[in-house]
Amino acid sequence: MWKxxxxxxxxxxxxxxxxxxxxxxxxxEVILLDTFKDGxxxxxxxxxxxxxxxxxDPEDGIGELKEDFKDNYGxxxxxxxxxxxxxxxxxxxxxxxxxxxSPSDEIIKDYFKQHGIxx
Numbered sequence: 001m002w003k004x005x006x007x008x009x010x011x012x013x014x015x016x017x018x019x020x021x022x023x024x025x026x027x028x029e030v031i032l033l034d035t036f037k038d039g040x041x042x043x044x045x046x047x048x049x050x051x052x053x054x055x056x057d058p059e060d061g062i063g064e065l066k067e068d069f070k071d072n073y074g075x076x077x078x079x080x081x082x083x084x085x086x087x088x089x090x091x092x093x094x095x096x097x098x099x100x101x102s103p104s105d106e107i108i109k110d111y112f113k114q115h116g117i118x119x
Contacts, residue, residue, distance in 0.1 A: 002117050005085045007073070009035050012089065013117050014081045021050040021080065022058040028084035031115060032093055033108060043103045043111060044096035048084045 005012040013031045021027060028048040035041050054061020062083070069077040069086045077083050093099075100107065112119055 003081050003085075004119070005089075007089065009037070010089060011119075012085050013112075013115075013119075014085050014088075016081055016084070017047075019080050021062055024049060024051045028081065029115075030084055030088035031112075031117065032088060032096075034093070040102055041108075042093070043100040043108060044088075044093045045098040045115075046088045046093065046096045048087045050080075050083070050087070053087055 002013045002015050005014065011033045015029045017026045017028055019027070026047050027050050029045070030048055031043070031045045033041060033043050050062070050065070051058070054064060065083045065086065066077050069083060072086065077086070100111070103111070
């Protein structure tokens with residue numbers, strides 16, 4: 001099940017794969033659609049592995065991500081899905097697993113359909 005996020009110029013969809021943030025594994029799939037001030041759009045997809053965002057202590061790492069989330073969005077993260085969106089909303093979109101620059105409305109619609117997103 002996808003959860004939708006809207007933040008400034010970004011619409012994001014997050015689906016949890018595994019809530020085990022203590023081991024290196026795929027934790028979430030995140031798809032972002034950015035619309036920039038000049039009207040250009042970027043569609044990106046990233047697999048989030050929480051262990052890539054913190055050091056050797058998972059509890060400290062998740063705690064730091066929660067603090068960063070609050071600093072960035074002004075509210076507490078409700079769950080790991082929120083943290084996955086935060087991870088993808090930063091620099092991760094530039095190292096995305098898939099990127100489509102300037103997609104048309106039809107490409108976006110087909111991409112969302114392909115991934116099971118009804119928007």
